[in-house]
Amino acid sequence: MPKNATTNKKPITKKPAPAPEVKTEAPKKEAAPKNEPKSEPKKAVVKDDAPLALRLAVLEDTVRRANQDTRAFATKLETFGAYQTELARRVADVEKRAAK
Numbered sequence: 001m002p003k004n005a006t007t008n009k010k011p012i013t014k015k016p017a018p019a020p021e022v023k024t025e026a027p028k029k030e031a032a033p034k035n036e037p038k039s040e041p042k043k044a045v046v047k048d049d050a051p052l053a054l055r056l057a058v059l060e061d062t063v064r065r066a067n068q069d070t071r072a073f074a075t076k077l078e079t080f081g082a083y084q085t086e087l088a089r090r091v092a093d094v095e096k097r098a099a100k
Helices: 043-048 050-099
Strands: none
Touching: none
């Protein structure tokens, strides 16, 4: 005969709720302003800051392009260095043949 699932359950025990703490009145100090988490700016704020946002976008684009130019220049510099190394090797080979 199959066991009934309800016979295997343990009785539910509830913990008593903690007693409320008794607060004593202390002299109130001026509370420092709380740091609230920054929320998304409102559309009105974005419109007010549009010139700043535009300037930031232009600066980010300028930095991105400068990075691209720097990478392109680094590639050209590596190519030039490899060319100089190959040229120096060929000159050394020619000098060796001429010395024999």
